[in-house]
């Protein structure tokens with residue numbers, strides 16, 4: 001029995017969330033007294049240096065392009081061969097597309113978007129969020145394994161992956177062209193962002209509390225005073241107040257600057273997973289109960305339209321030597 005992590009690459013490159021999922025698999029395996037294993041549709045060479053019982057490179061000409069049919073059929077065969085106790089996936093758009101189909105084919109269910117877990121009396125309990133982070137729910141499995149789950153970005157650290165040595169095996173599934181009912185279109189490519197938020201040392205993030213695009217200039221003044229990049233929560237990008245490439249969170253960029261100032265951001269889990277690795281987090285919010293304060297190192301409860309200009313002025317004054 002093992003905990004099998006089925007990982008993802010994009011254009012031949014490992015996704016960061018794949019390593020986070022691998023860390024989760026290693027941790028859960030240890031807690032459940034079983035071995036971790038991993039697989040990827042693609043080249044698995046890099047897995048040879050991880051602490052795994054075995055790694056699988058799933059290879060077939062019909063898997064060169066992603067299709068839900070191809071992936072679900074191939075991975076079903078792999079899971080039936082490996083017979084793992086738990087199968088973990090990174091919570092990506094691709095996984096959301098094929099993993100429920102795979103779960104159904106295996107007679108199981110998929111617990112998606114898992115943010116944490118614990119092992120109680122040998123039973124795996126997974127925690128996921130409901131109603132946009134307002135409620136946490138604990139889920140245990142019944143029935144026969146395998147138990148399938150997808151792991152939310154940021155729930156585990158890439159630096160938690162344990163190194164080791166393992167054998168990489170090529171697994172070639174049996175797959176016929178007529179089993180694949182969709183024709184793959186050219187893969188979607190995200191726009192090359194002009195901003196690389198991931199390497200920014202300081203970030204000022206605009207939340208919906210800013211109320212409109214016309215107030216972005218207010219934050220830009222604070223960002224300029226600090227030499228910081230501007231980022232945004234999803235509603236700000238959805239509303240076109242800032243471009244999508246500046247979005248931080250589970251469907252945006254993951255950042256870990258030295259300083260992250262969240263302005264008018266409530267702190268939904270989808271936002272937190274993208275920035276909770278920041279060294280120092282400052283939150284400005286008029287609601288003292290906003291969840292963002294739970295992870296903030298410094299919190300300012302107040303109206304951002306008062307706080308932000310005062311802060312920008314003070315930083316400029318300090319930069320000029322306090323005069």
Ligand SMILES: Cc1cc2nc3c(=O)[nH]c(=O)nc-3n(C[C@H](O)[C@H](O)[C@H](O)COP(=O)(O)OP(=O)(O)OC[C@H]3O[C@@H](n4cnc5c(N)ncnc54)[C@H](O)[C@@H]3O)c2cc1C
Nearest residue numbers: 207208209233234249250251252264265266270271286304
């Ligand atoms: C599949 C999925 C993926 C998602 N991906 C992302 C993602 O990548 N990134 C992301 O950010 N979100 C994402 N979301 C959305 C997420 O769930 C939240 O809805 C979003 O993060 C909320 O943004 P916000 O904090 O800016 O807005 P709100 O939740 O509306 O919060 C606004 C905050 O501003 C405060 N405020 C209002 N006026 C003032 C004022 N004058 N002064 C001070 N404070 C004020 C309020 O008290 C409130 O806390 C995703 C959701 C889903 C379902």
